[in-house]
Amino acid sequence: MSLMNPTRREILRSATAVVALPFLESFGFRRFAAAAPPVAPPKRMVFLGFGWGVTEESFFPDMKTSGPDYELPAGLKPLERHKADFSIVQGLRNKFSVEGHAGSTWWLTGANPYAQPGQSYCNTISADQVAANEFGQHTRFSSLQLNHSEQGDRSGHGPGLSLAWDASGKPIGGDNGPLQAYHRLFSKDSVPLEQRRLLIAQRRSVLDTVLENARSLQRGLGKDDNEKLSEYFDSIRNIETRLSKDEKWMDRPRPEAPFAEPSSELLGRDEIKLMYDLIVAGFQTDSTRVITYRQPVATLLTSIGNKVFPHDMSHYHSTRGEKLVCSQQRDQTQSQLLAGFIDKLKITQEGDGSNLFDNVVLAYGSNIRTGHDLTNCPTLVAGRAAGLKLGENIVVENNTPLCNAWLTLLQGVGVTTERHGDSTGVIKDMLT
Amino acid sequence: MxxxxxxxxxxxxxxxxxxxxxxxxxxxxxxxxxxxxxxxxxxxxxxxxxxxxxxxxxxxxxxxxxxxxxxxxxxxxxYHSEPRMAEKPRALTDHELANRLAYFLWSGPPDHRLYSLAENSELNQPEVLSEQVSRLLSDPRMENFVTGFTYQWLGLDRLDFFQVNLDKHPRFDNSTRQAARIEIYETVKYLLNNNGPLTDLLKSDYVVVNSVLANYYGIEGVHGDHYRRVQLPEGSPRGGFLGMSAIHLMGGNGDTTSPVERGAWVLRKLLHDPPPPAPANVPQLARLAGLTLTTRERILAHQEEPQCASCHRKIDPIGFGLENFDAVGNWRTEDNFQVVDDKGKPDPDKKITWKIDPSGSLYNGPAFENYFELRDLVASHEEDFARGFTEALIQYAIGRPVGFTDESLIENIVQEAREHDFAIHAFIHALVNSPEFQLE
Incomplete structure (x- = not known):
């Protein structure tokens, strides 16, 4: 690309990760086309969620020193170089969440698990999906759900396949680990176009067949059973929507991968770092504008040489000792990784001279504060895309709905929505 | 195929x-x-x-x-489809009945014999149905019922929650832990294979163990990996759920015991008198860290607030009665507490040792001096235990929660079982013969 002047290319190469050249066409950026004015890069959202909470004594700034002049506590010290570019919001909670082992299930939804009569569990749409419904039409993937590659749930996330939940409150699956995510983004489709069309037609035929069977089944079912079957219909509809999208994007070329295929053996700290690189690549190639990442905690601990079980670590309060040390190390390592991610966002250039950090809004946190405590859950926000006040210790009224923060972010990036979960309004203190 | x-x-x-x-x-x-x-x-x-x-x-x-x-x-x-055409419940077809029975006792589809009986519309005849229940129960595939049902009934996911502190409990290695877990399933399976009384799970004079677990429990003369019935010596605390290591492991964090967890489990699963769920966001009492207190003193701090005491005075005494079992189910007569600083270094001046006092009383109920008396008291609640088991069985077999309209069903099954001295098969036969099992 002759647009890129040599010095900028050198800067990109010298960064710790090689960054893909952006898909300039999709930004409508055609500076050399005389008539067309440059179009601003789109806004993106990324949510980073982890289980088991934090070390409360050293993660939260003193509530009495709200505003920009707060002292950075030990757990956030690795983020010092970005202090002016992120804010901590204190006092938030999902008031209906009662599960002390579920840091992610209801984090982005704020749902009441008992809202469906006769059931002890249910969920509603997650904040990222609200954004994906609007932003998703412009990109190959409406959203990307990234996950740890761990088996089972040792990282305190709770039920779910990712951080994302659809409009019916059903879990949305995603890519487990960097290798799967890499393939999702960059695998080339070598099948000829005509064949791909036929394959899509064939898949549609499969959907029609199972629907036929479902309709036979439907006759004579009671109300509850019909609701169960309607879940089946919903999932078929989701597949149909994805097929339509596949069809629409079929003849557009896939973006080039910015780096080689990752090893399948990356775990913990290295896995998170690489996943953060993939998030940058995903945004840069405009493959999607909404990403969630359900991070590993269990393998993070083992990757830094710590042998304490993560659940035990989260109960450091009365035993202290090695569990407390482990919890603090976990905070430090996560903060280091987050600082590295923000570095990358800041050096990734966009078509109009801005950088990715200018056009992203980022939320990092958990539904669990510490132990089994779900009040004042850890919430860190960054990125300039939503008009947020950055560099501050923002203390809101105790028990303000976490969904108010999500609503603030959503409206901030231009999503048209009046409420989310149990929100009661936007948090003005979070905005400039 | x-x-x-x-x-x-x-x-x-x-x-x-x-x-x-x-x-x-x-x-x-x-x-x-x-x-x-x-x-x-x-x-x-x-x-x-x-x-x-x-x-x-x-x-x-x-x-x-x-x-x-x-x-x-x-x-x-x-999906299992049992369509209903009218408002009233209808009898299941033979095929539907065969499916329900096979998935109940085998967690799988009917075999050829069951399928043919359904094809020939013979399955709904009571003698045929009874015979089939017995046949399914004596088939090795009923092991699927044992694992699936027992796990859900007793809440055994808790077995995996914690890491065991091997410095403190060196004998409870992974092999012992695995053997202890299997003891629960093997004991239930033993009862099913021999149509033993359900109440053996509250108190019995035998255990179902292999050599690893026998060694752990200090029982001599047991060799081999297979689980088998072993007669207990007089005065052994083992025999029944309350003597099982794995049950006690669930009532702790792999390091220390939790009388509260244990008391709650006994109330829920044995006495069928569950306490209300704990309120959300109860903080750990960090102010107690660094104090030399006995377990009883530490737990009683949870009863300082009246809204906490209202449930804890019912839960905690049972847990105290089980304190002779340490966090990994070993029998002990004394316990100790060592204060450690933030780095985990023990403070030599702050350690206490005490003789375990297991006495207490059930809420509004009889008092007990020691574990054996507590066990006898729990064992006397055979009907409550049977009810809890019956409710779990109904939910598992029919695939729906139990409601107040099931009162007569539960009552019938428990009475029927009582007439057979709570033989475990009696519960299953009574359930299969009930209208609720055979109607849509």
Missing amino acids: AAIGHLPHDDNSEMPSDDDLYRAFEQFSKTAFRGVEPSPEYVNRLVQIYQSHRKLGAKHTDSLKDTLAIVLSSPMFL
Whole structure:
């Protein structure tokens, strides 16, 4: 690309990760086309969620020193170089969440698990999906759900396949680990176009067949059973929507991968770092504008040489000792990784001279504060895309709905929505 | 697989005819749908999809697999369908009854014998049904019932929550832990195999163990990996759930015991008198860290607030009565507490040791001096235990929560079982013979 002047290319190469050249066409950026004015890069959202909470004594700034002049506590010290570019919001909670082992299930939804009569569990749409419904039409993937590659749930996330939940409150699956995510983004489709069309037609035929069977089944079912079957219909509809999208994007070329295929053996700290690189690549190639990442905690601990079980670590309060040390190390390592991610966002250039950090809004946190405590859950926000006040210790009224923060972010990036979960309004203190 | 037996099994034969395909797919679907006929449109579509795969260049075996996969993704396979035409409940068809019975006791579809009885409309006859229940219970496949049901009934996911502190409990290595977990399942299986009384789970004079666990419990003369009944010596605290290591492991964090967890489990699972759920966001009492207190003193701090005491005075005494079992189910007569600083270094001036005092009383109930008296008290609640078991059984077998309209069903099953001294098969027979099991 002759647009890129040599010095900028050198800067990109010298960064710790090689960054893909952006898909300039999709930004409508055609500076050399005389008539067309440059179009601003789109806004993106990324949510980073982890289980088991934090070390409360050293993660939260003193509530009495709200505003920009707060002292950075030990757990956030690795983020010092970005202090002016992120804010901590204190006092938030999902008031209906009662599960002390579920840091992610209801984090982005704020749902009441008992809202469906006769059931002890249910969920509603997650904040990222609200954004994906609007932003998703412009990109190959409406959203990307990234996950740890761990088996089972040792990282305190709770039920779910990712951080994302659809409009019916059903879990949305995603890519487990960097290798799967890499393939999702960059695998080339070598099948000829005509064949791909036929394959899509064939898949549609499969959907029609199972629907036929479902309709036979439907006759004579009671109300509850019909609701169960309607879940089946919903999932078929989701597949149909994805097929339509596949069809629409079929003849557009896939973006080039910015780096080689990752090893399948990356775990913990290295896995998170690489996943953060993939998030940058995903945004840069405009493959999607909404990403969630359900991070590993269990393998993070083992990757830094710590042998304490993560659940035990989260109960450091009365035993202290090695569990407390482990919890603090976990905070430090996560903060280091987050600082590295923000570095990358800041050096990734966009078509109009801005950088990715200018056009992203980022939320990092958990539904669990510490132990089994779900009040004042850890919430860190960054990125300039939503008009947020950055560099501050923002203390809101105790028990303000976490969904108010999500609503603030959503409206901030231009999503048209009046409420989310149990929100009661936007948090003005979070905005400039 | 017999359904597709007539089709070629390799990729070199001629393409099968449409008729052959139709018949094969129809038979396969009917078997997969457990006796329900698929519609002709459905089978025709399957044939068309197979053809389209072949047209796109796929091999015969691959096309066959892809088509059959559709059958296994269809709702009639995935869901048990018991459609109801009118408002009133109707009797299940023999096929539906066969399915319900097989999935209840085997977690799988009916076998050939059960299927034929259904085909010939013989299954709904009481003697035939009874005979089939007995046959299914004596088949090795009933092991699926043991694992699935026991795990859900007793909440055994808690067994995996914690890491055991091996410095403190060196004898409870992974091998012992695994053996302890299996003891629970093997004991339930033993009762089912021998139609033993359910109440043996509250108190018994035997255990069902292998050599690893026998060694751990200090029982001599047991060799080999298989689990078998072993008679206990007089005065042994083992025998029944309350003597099992794994149960005590669940009532702790792998390091220290939790009388609260243990008391709550006994109330929920044995006495059928569950305490209300703990309120959300109860903080750990960090102010107690660094104080030399006995476990009893530490726990009693939870009763300082009246809103906490209202439940804890019911829960905690039972837990205290079980304190002779340490965090990994070892019998002990004394306990100690060592204060450590933030780095984990023990403070030599802050350690206390005490003799365990297991005395207490059930809430509003009889007092007990020691574990053995507590166990006897719990064992006297055989009907409550039977009720809890019955409710769990109903939910597992019929696949729906138990409600107040099930009162008479539960009562009938418990009384029927009582007449057979709570023999475990009696519960199952009574449930299968009930209208609720046989009606939609």
